[in-house]
Amino acid sequence: MSLFSVFNISGSGMIAEQQRLTAVASNLANANSMGDSTGQPYRAREVVFEPLPADPGDSDGVSGVGMGGVRVAGVMQSTEPGREIYDPGNPQADDKGYVQMPNVNTTDEMVNMISAQKNYQADLEAFNVAKTLIQKTLTI
Secondary structure: OOOOHHHHHHHHHHHHHHHHHHHHHHHHHOOOOOOOOOOOOOOOEEEEEEEOOOOHHHEOOOOOOEOOOEEEEEEEEOOOOOOEEEOOOOOOOOOOOEEEOOOOOHHHHHHHHHHHHHHHHHHHHHHHHHHHHHHHHHHO
16 A cells, blocks of 8 residues: 555545545434324434545555545435434424424434544544654655
8 A cells, every 4th residue: 555545545435534524413403303294203414434445556455455545435324213202392293292303312412422522533643643754754
């Protein structure tokens, strides 16, 4: 693996984690929303990652498998059931007086946010270390 491929790998990780943070922000912003224009509650979004294939020349020499980074395969809506609150005066309440709320668990979203931030910071640190190594190599 060349030193320059570290830029591609860490850059792809930063882009993926940025999209994960965007999904977390959307989930947290809509955690208490009543519903959309169709009356359906907000569904939490989850980002799915997949590995990127490595460049053919970037194998590790032992297993023949190289590292290529990561990309977002898609953003899925959670299938978890939403929570219900009793509010018979709400216009969106059903015949029993319950209102369907989003299926966003704020505690889980905060954990996802911290995890995404730490992963982003690790990718940024790897990027900066590779940049420093290349700069030092050029001064030799």
